[in-house]
Amino acid sequence: MKLNRTVERTIKMLELLSKEKNGLTVKEITETMKIPKTSAYDILETLAYMEILEKNIGELNLYKIGIKSFQIGNSYSKTKEIFKIIDRPLQELAEKTGKTVFYGVENAGEIVYMSKHASEKTIITTAEIGSTNPLYCTSLGKAILAFLPHEKLEKTLNMQSFEKKTKYTLSKEELIGELSDIRARGYALDNREVEEHMLCIGAPIFNFKKEVVGSISISGLFSENRDIEFESEELLKTSFEISRKLGY
Structure with a gap:
């Protein structure tokens, strides 16, 4: 079965961020996943726009799990x-x-x-x-x-x-x-x-x-x-x- 690389990367990003209470920067994510920064940035920004992730803007741009992720995950237990x-x-x-x-x-x-x-x-x-x-x-x-x-x-x-x-x-x-x-x-x-x-x-x-x-x-x-x-x-x-x- 051929996997869609973008979808696979997206899921792996969410898994990675789910274990980081304080969030991660784009650099930390790309270094851990060993993927290009431009590819990661596009995925992260899309997920942040859709509220799957939260983006904390400050000295460091940190991405962390957002409210929509909770809602989607919580629906699992309901089913x-x-x-x-x-x-x-x-x-x-x-x-x-x-x-x-x-x-x-x-x-x-x-x-x-x-x-x-x-x-x-x-x-x-x-x-x-x-x-x-x-x-x-x-x-x-x-x-x-x-x-x-x-x-x-x-x-x-x-x-x-x-x-x-x-x-x-x-x-x-x-x-x-x-x-x-x-x-x-x-x-x-x-x-x-x-x-x-x-x-x-x-x-x-x-x-x-x-x-x-x-x-x-x-x-x-x-x-x-x-x-x-x-x-x-x-x-x-x-x-x-x-x-x-x-x-x-």
């Missing part, structure tokens, strides 16, 4: 039945545990945070909707990895960098050893593997074909006093409820 299914159970789970609850899916070897529900008691959380993290060190990602078919699991593991985010981040060999434990108990732990002050518990979501299609997690500050037994029990109840509604 997906699963968001209607998960919304109430995840909010109830957040209130029961006093933590932040996430729903995520795998994409290109990363976990994408698709939904977020916070309790009024929530103290801190860092991930935002639309942001990504590696699979190998997140509870959401490990919960998915543990239930992938063998061939897909090997392929997905080969996509991981296994960079040590903290001193607690598992190596590839350690993770592979942990996957059988995750299958046995039904949930995964990120015990300070991404950030040293955070502990997260994740559980898989299955569809009617018994395929893992996503995962949910409880995210909160690490503490020796965290009641993992209570939180994991509530998490598994919720993950099963959602999976059952999807026909599992």
Whole structure:
């Protein structure tokens, strides 16, 4: 299939800018993407005119994601039945545990945070909707990895960098050893593997074909006093409820 180069560049620009909260200059974009400045400028100006991007005019002309991007992206959740299914159970789970609850899916070897529900008691959380993290060190990602078919699991593991985010981040060999434990108990732990002050518990979501299609997690500050037994029990109840509604 022949790809349209301009469309491909446009999408890659949007992906790049979506990860930069403060925006990027034309020079930064062209150097990262290795494309001509004139080509990039025409695309950026068109996107800014259409409000897909915002252009901050000052000492530096910075481009960042605009309001139309939000509106277009938000329409995705409105067309997906699963968001209607998960919304109430995840909010109830957040209130029961006093933590932040996430729903995520795998994409290109990363976990994408698709939904977020916070309790009024929530103290801190860092991930935002639309942001990504590696699979190998997140509870959401490990919960998915543990239930992938063998061939897909090997392929997905080969996509991981296994960079040590903290001193607690598992190596590839350690993770592979942990996957059988995750299958046995039904949930995964990120015990300070991404950030040293955070502990997260994740559980898989299955569809009617018994395929893992996503995962949910409880995210909160690490503490020796965290009641993992209570939180994991509530998490598994919720993950099963959602999976059952999807026909599992």
